[in-house]
Amino acid sequence: MVRDVTELYHEFGDDRLPPGQRKTEKFPVLSKSGTPEFDPETWEFSVTGAVGKELSFSWDEFRDLPCETQRQDFHCVTGWSKFDCEFSGVTFPELAERAAVADGAVHVMFYGMDDYTTDLPLEQCMRDEVLFAWGHDGDDLPREHGGPLRVVTPHRYAYKGSKWVNGVEFLTDPERGYWEKRGYSDSADPWNEERYS
Numbered sequence: 525m526v527r528d529v530t531e532l533y534h535e536f537g538d539d540r541l542p543p544g545q546r547k548t549e550k551f552p553v554l555s556k557s558g559t560p561e562f563d564p565e566t567w568e569f570s571v572t573g574a575v576g577k578e579l580s581f582s583w584d585e586f587r588d589l590p591c592e593t594q595r596q597d598f599h600c601v602t603g604w605s606k607f608d609c610e611f612s613g614v615t616f617p618e619l620a621e622r623a624a625v626a627d628g629a630v631h632v633m634f635y636g637m638d639d640y641t642t643d644l645p646l647e648q649c650m651r652d653e654v655l656f657a658w659g660h661d662g663d664d665l666p667r668e669h670g671g672p673l674r675v676v677t678p679h680r681y682a683y684k685g686s687k688w689v690n691g692v693e694f695l696t697d698p699e700r701g702y703w704e705k706r707g708y709s710d711s712a713d714p715w716n717e718e719r720y721s
């Protein structure tokens with residue numbers, strides 16, 4: 525079963541295609557550096573910071589978590605949008621619940637295996653549409669698109685979704701990630717064209 529979440533734009537704007545975006549059928553690759561190595565035997569995913577219970581998962585353990593498939597749109601800050609991507613994975617709230625997020629947590633930092641980081645307010649993460657995705661259109665997520673595991677954020681520009689994600693940290697004060705430190709918007713709402721800060 526596929527959960528269609530492409531209607532979420534009603535919360536933010538009038539049009540499914542955010543202002544200043546062009547629709548593409550392709551799925552371009554945007555990476556700050558190369559595609560990092562992945563070894564399923566040594567891969568480890570950690571949940572740390574302001575939580576009641578820090579967590580760590582092997583690849584097999586992560587793949588045993590409850591998962592779902594969603595139809596989502598993908599908006600890149602450089603101006604292209606791809607509609608109707610099917611991503612399969614674990615929702616952010618599912619993981620947050622297992623970690624028993626502390627009352628003081630207000631912000632989240634995501635870590636990628638290529639030393640990428642990106643941040644979001646906790647409330648922007650606590651949505652079922654924020655997925656730790658290992659599948660795309662019925663296949664494994666391609667390595668160049670962040671496989672084995674990436675985050676997708678259909679309500680925010682796609683730089684908020686770390687490819688090759690292997691860590692999540694809950695923070696009691698906001699901090700900035702890789703692009704956020706380099707002038708991209710902290711909030712990144714595509715319908716409000718929050719591209720730069």
Ligand SMILES: Nc1nc2c(c(=O)[nH]1)N[C@H]1C(S)=C(S)[C@@H](COP(=O)(O)O)O[C@H]1N2
Nearest residue numbers: 552553554555556636640669683685686687
């Ligand atoms: N780890 C990591 N995640 C990343 C990036 C990156 O360079 N490294 N690029 C970001 C940017 S700017 C975008 S637009 C999307 C691109 O995803 P795609 O290559 O699958 O299209 O991933 C985001 N997540």
Ligand SMILES: [Mo]
Nearest residue numbers: 554600601683
């Ligand atoms: Mo991007």
